[in-house]
Amino acid sequence: MIRPATEADLQAILDIYNDAVINTTAVYTYTPHTLDMRRQWFKEHREAGLPVFVLEEDGVIAGFATYGNFRPWPAYKYSIEHSIYVHKDFRRRHIATRLMEKLLEAATREFSTRPFNEASINQIIKEAGIPRGSFYMYFQDKEDLFRYLLKGYVDQLFMLLEEFLLRNGGDIFQALLDLYDYVQAKIDNQHLGEIGAMTGIIRCNSGMQKNGLLEMLDAETLLQRLGGAVNPDLLDLRQDRDLGDILGTLLVVAAPMIYTGLQAGGDPGTRDRLENILNIFKRGMGKRPTAEIENKEIT
Secondary structure, three states: OEEEOOHHHHHHHHHHHHHHHHHOOOOOOOOOOOHHHHHHHHHHHHHOOOOEEEEEEOOEEEEEEEEEEOOOOHHHOOOEEEEEEEOHHHOOOOHHHHHHHHHHHHHHHHHHHOOOOOOOHHHHHHHHOOOHHHHHHHOOOHHHHHHHHHHHHHHHHHHHHHHHHHHOOOOHHHHHHHHHHHHHHOOOOOOOOOHHHHHHHHHHOOOHHHHHHHHOOOHHHHHHHHHHHOOHHHOOOOOOOHHHHHHHHHHHHHHHHHHHHHHHOOOHHHHHHHHHHHHHHHHOOOOOOHHHHHHHHHO
């Protein structure tokens, strides 16, 4: 159970904190705190309106979490530092992860049923069953949460595309078609972390995800993530920058098509159009002189 901390929890909080001081490098001090120091810390947090939460399991305080100003300097006015400490006997039980997963599951359901502008942080934390302050330990606001979800699914699409590149001998054209087919096949799987969960969000929000996808498709990033899986012998590369630019161009075209296919719910016309566009890129769009074509055919 996650709940706001009380003064009765301070001894348990102190024990957890001092264990981190003595036995880990998570705290930048070598001197254990006293109970009076924890009381003063707790008082200052309450007066500043900063939350302190504990996770209680079977009557034992398994961990605590809070946040506060990152540094006392003016330039850090809008920055925070959040801290999560877990009791030594409860580590490796994914306590912090469980809290985050509950939050993301609730957020996915909220963004899948309501457009972004109508989605409610209150509803998300209510469904997740966590205090409001826990939300702000992870995210600054609703947009920060939304972008975090989107980035996670975009990263998953990149990993899938890399897998399809490896399966197809580095053929980027076939890999993009396979990615489209895979997304369509998984469209009904709405569990957290699955592609189907992303489709629910996309269908409920008109253009936000499309813009977000395009923001993440710069040539340098694509080259770093996918360049090693692409077979350069299948492309007409004439300059060092060509591979990154080709990947960027193809994905700028393919990403909206995949996005449209998700909204259309598997309309075969979308898939056919994507395949046609990829074939146009593959054969080249510039019309070659007749003599060049004839010489190539003779050769």
